[in-house]
Amino acid sequence: MAAWGQRLAGVRGVLLDISGVLFDGAEGSGVPIAGSVEAVARLKRSRLKVRFCTNESQKSLGDLVELLQQLGFDISEGEVTAPAPATCLILKERGLRPYLLISDGIRSEFDQIDTSNPNCVVIADAGESFSYQNMNKAFQVLMELENPVLISLGKGRYYKETSGLMLDVGAYVKALEYACGIEAEVVGKPSPEYFKSALQEMGLEAHQAQ
Amino acid sequence: MAAWGQRLAGVRGVLLDISGVLFDGAEGSGVPIAGSVEAVARLKRSRLKVRFCTNESQKSLGDLVELLQQLGFDISEGEVTAPAPATCLILKERGLRPYLLISDGIRSEFDQIDTSNPNCVVIADAGESFSYQNMNKAFQVLMELENPVLISLGKGRYYKETSGLMLDVGAYVKALEYACGIEAEVVGKPSPEYFKSALQEMGLEAHQAQ
The missing domain is CATH 3.40.50.1000 (HAD superfamily/HAD-like)
Incomplete structure (x- = not known):
């Protein structure tokens, strides 16, 4: 735990994947992964900045966010790098x-x-x-x-x-x-430019994010 | 010409491609490439063994040979490695x-x-x-x-x-x-085993064929 505390000491933000991390997709719908709705809510209540970074390229950003909201996630379009x-x-x-x-x-x-x-x-x-x-x-x-x-x-x-x-x-x-x-x-991921643009939108440097 | 003569001195057979060499395909049909019908006929009149080696994998061997015959080629199924x-x-x-x-x-x-x-x-x-x-x-x-x-x-x-x-x-x-x-x-081509099987069917070694 001490190691984790030390590692997270300088961390000011968290970048989260969506598909396969927050939910598993199904034809036009999906199922939240156990604990993920609450985990996002806790992160957003914490002092950390939170942003979502996805490679989703079959749904529009609007449709993706609408689905996530239906599944119970507190996420808006402006918080997602797509x-x-x-x-x-x-x-x-x-x-x-x-x-x-x-x-x-x-x-x-x-x-x-x-x-x-x-x-x-x-x-x-x-x-x-x-x-x-x-x-x-x-x-x-x-x-x-x-x-x-x-x-x-x-x-x-x-x-x-x-x-x-x-x-x-x-x-x-x-x-x-x-x-x-x-x-x-x-x-998209794993392109470094893509991660950088997500960090820029959070106003953070790479070493400040997890 | 002398160089060619020398090079062909030990040659006893010729392996010919089909698509793009004898004819250009079109939807369900094709067009012979200029001179190819006569070239095949001359080869078959010569002392050389002739065999056809194709990667055609959209048509059955029977349909391919039927098309070639319609286009004027003197080719039978037994002469084709497919x-x-x-x-x-x-x-x-x-x-x-x-x-x-x-x-x-x-x-x-x-x-x-x-x-x-x-x-x-x-x-x-x-x-x-x-x-x-x-x-x-x-x-x-x-x-x-x-x-x-x-x-x-x-x-x-x-x-x-x-x-x-x-x-x-x-x-x-x-x-x-x-x-x-x-x-x-x-x-299929360019697998060496595939060429070898075509040569075997001609009863020739690699150095005896062009």
């Missing part, structure tokens, strides 16, 4: 017009993005939208570019739903990387 | 019962194979059958095995159809390899 808003910033900064290989559930996040005459591909956890036709379209867009840019919202191998293990976006990223001979840019 | 029959031999030898992630066009090749209670996955160029649902099923089968076996019919990145470039089986192999942390066994 890859889709971070990706939109990058697209605007670099003048990129994506072909979106994403699920319908997250499409609204890209409403303000120009997708005409694509000069990059954005890939997220698209679930059933990972059809051969959609994958092949993304492949063809990349192969026609002089400098192919593939932006991936996370690079997870798989995730757990109550019904079992599910292939995650990382598998499909690998498919396109191999076919096109390129490497994707990852927006 | 990955599906080679895979069936491996499955039988090793007592493997595959989950088949393949196109309907090649399913008949596996009619004699026990697919109950799968203990491996066989992946071929499945085209539209590369749905999320089918990929996820293959992934789940592999993750439930103590020693996951993934057999891939070729590992091509993409191929050309008259309508454009198409993602090939290799991309989807990479997806499963990454998700499961495994490496596939490739039946």
Whole structure:
């Protein structure tokens, strides 16, 4: 306990994952992991700053937060770092017009993005939208570019739903990387930039957070 | 020319690719590549042994040869080394019962194979059958095995159809390899065993063939 006390001495904030840590997902719903609702409530009552950092890329931020609230969590949109808003910033900064290989559930996040005459591909956890036709379209867009840019919202191998293990976006990223001979840019964990942006939003340095 | 003559001095046979060499495919059909029908005919009139070696894994051997004959080629089933029959031999030898992630066009090749209670996955160029649902099923089968076996019919990145470039089986192999942390066994080119089996069927050694 002494070691823990020492280790936590300089800690001023906590960054929490969501899927698989606060709850296990199921088709359009989910189940809180035992003790997690109370743990979030206790952290928020403590002196620590709390922020949530997710790679969720199948649901919009609004839908995700709504689900968490329904499950009993005290969480608002402003407390969550999610890859889709971070990706939109990058697209605007670099003048990129994506072909979106994403699920319908997250499409609204890209409403303000120009997708005409694509000069990059954005890939997220698209679930059933990972059809051969959609994958092949993304492949063809990349192969026609002089400098192919593939932006991936996370690079997870798989995730757990109550019904079992599910292939995650990382598998499909690998498919396109191999076919096109390129490497994707990852927006999301474990990218250091992504953690840094979450810390910035908390106003903390890395050594001040757990 | 002298160098060529010297190089070909010991050559007794020729191994020819099919897709992209003899013809370019199109949806259910194809177009012969200029000069290829006559080239095959001349080779077959020569003193050289001729055999065809393909990674075609979307059509059955019967359908492929029928198409080639329609396009004007003098080719019979017995002259072609194809990955599906080679895979069936491996499955039988090793007592493997595959989950088949393949196109309907090649399913008949596996009619004699026990697919109950799968203990491996066989992946071929499945085209539209590369749905999320089918990929996820293959992934789940592999993750439930103590020693996951993934057999891939070729590992091509993409191929050309008259309508454009198409993602090939290799991309989807990479997806499963990454998700499961495994490496596939490739039946087909460029596997040395595959070339050797084609040469055996010609009764030649590697140095005797081009």
